[in-house]
Amino acid sequence: MNDEHALAAVTGARSSELYARACRVIPGGVNSPVRAFRAVGGTPVFIERGAGQHLYDVDGRRYLDVVNSWGALILGHAHPAVVEAMSQACRKGTTFGAPCPGEVELAERITAAYPGLEQVRFVSSGTEAVMSAIRVARAASGRDLIVKFAGCYHGHADHLLVAAGSGLATFGRPSSAGVPAAFVAATRVLPLDDEEALQALFAAEGDRIAAVIIEPTPANHGLLLQRRAFLEALAQTTARHGALLIFDEVISGFRLARGGVAELTGITPDMATFGKVIGGGMPVGAFGGSRRVMAHLAPDGDTYQAGTLSGNPVAMAAGLTTLNLLTAGALWQRLETLGVALEKKLAPILAQAPFPVSLVRAGSLFWLSLHAGDAPRRAATLEPKALQRFAALFHAMLARGVYLPPSAYEVCFLSASFGEQDLAYFADALEESLLVASKGS
Numbered sequence: 001m002n003d004e005h006a007l008a009a010v011t012g013a014r015s016s017e018l019y020a021r022a023c024r025v026i027p028g029g030v031n032s033p034v035r036a037f038r039a040v041g042g043t044p045v046f047i048e049r050g051a052g053q054h055l056y057d058v059d060g061r062r063y064l065d066v067v068n069s070w071g072a073l074i075l076g077h078a079h080p081a082v083v084e085a086m087s088q089a090c091r092k093g094t095t096f097g098a099p100c101p102g103e104v105e106l107a108e109r110i111t112a113a114y115p116g117l118e119q120v121r122f123v124s125s126g127t128e129a130v131m132s133a134i135r136v137a138r139a140a141s142g143r144d145l146i147v148k149f150a151g152c153y154h155g156h157a158d159h160l161l162v163a164a165g166s167g168l169a170t171f172g173r174p175s176s177a178g179v180p181a182a183f184v185a186a187t188r189v190l191p192l193d194d195e196e197a198l199q200a201l202f203a204a205e206g207d208r209i210a211a212v213i214i215e216p217t218p219a220n221h222g223l224l225l226q227r228r229a230f231l232e233a234l235a236q237t238t239a240r241h242g243a244l245l246i247f248d249e250v251i252s253g254f255r256l257a258r259g260g261v262a263e264l265t266g267i268t269p270d271m272a273t274f275g276k277v278i279g280g281g282m283p284v285g286a287f288g289g290s291r292r293v294m295a296h297l298a299p300d301g302d303t304y305q306a307g308t309l310s311g312n313p314v315a316m317a318a319g320l321t322t323l324n325l326l327t328a329g330a331l332w333q334r335l336e337t338l339g340v341a342l343e344k345k346l347a348p349i350l351a352q353a354p355f356p357v358s359l360v361r362a363g364s365l366f367w368l369s370l371h372a373g374d375a376p377r378r379a380a381t382l383e384p385k386a387l388q389r390f391a392a393l394f395h396a397m398l399a400r401g402v403y404l405p406p407s408a409y410e411v412c413f414l415s416a417s418f419g420e421q422d423l424a425y426f427a428d429a430l431e432e433s434l435l436v437a438s439k440g441s
């Protein structure tokens, strides 16, 4: 955005002041880069509180929230039952450094829900879940190489911060400073939806590959809906070569269905990782697989993995209550119904939009794609013009009280606290904002 004055007028005085203070003591003023609004210009709004489907900033403005803490909140903000369960847990002590009942209950709930999962271990973030799953997969297979797909995000562990090599090369290069080339030397990067590239890699190095990790519904580079046949080919190829298939369901797990994408596709991975929804808004991740695979972990096995706050009682209470409410209320069905309703409301608006924009959706996950043409299945770079339009669209929506993710590549999340009136509010704001964004470009 060039129009800094217009943006300054949008961000409230208290947010601006907090941001200035934050920038002095926190790098970039934020604790996770996307929050800084760099992709859309302007400066972040600071949030005072959340309630249901709404966020309230420190300047007293209300936003309809379709970020929902990047998918961690599936019931909306401060759900009374979740807050009550956490309060009760808090009063009994916030961490013990010893096992507690909540861990057992949540582990039972997750293993019962997810196909093929016999054991899980809890950690404190999705990054840790993936990091640990990869270590176990390497231990279980006795191999070092791991394969990931361009456009999939698996957290910020060194060996996964890899950009695809140029041309046909599958050798990755670090996608972040501070990651030694040696750390990503054992990582291969493939394009999504490309069975030929997959077969070629396995033909060349199949007996050295420990695991293939994929977001089965990739949602970190827009929403790149995969063909079931591709996931099936992955499962068959990994099985044939003795490599493990890891579904990273940190976003999709318990959001798209009780049993995640594994349930929806009928394809059972060897291991799966979770985060976001299972913590009910608290810092929780989990990774799991069969008893045979998980037996490699200490104390039974020789693969070390640990965490001071892993299985934290307050976080377990938040996660358990969330999963209980999802099941009791058949909320996955309700979220799908909401998604369908949103699609219907937006269809005529998007059809008449002044520039290419389409809705890509899976359940309560949706992406406003500014690509011209069909929804991509592979990571595709948006044109500079589309990025500019998104920035303008983002600010127009913010000014109309809708909090979109501050990046054209990020997906949006509905929560069960949304109602029909919220979808209408979103649709009206979008219709106006598309016009505003087209004028600026």
Ligand SMILES: *Cc1c(COP(=O)(O)O)cnc(C)c1O
Pocket (backbone or CB within 6 Å): 124, 125, 126, 127, 128, 130, 153, 154, 155, 156, 215, 220, 248, 249, 250, 251, 275, 276, 285
């Ligand atoms: C968010 C995310 C992660 C990382 O989780 P953090 O809790 O942010 O560390 C890993 N994988 C996927 C698919 C994610 O969306």
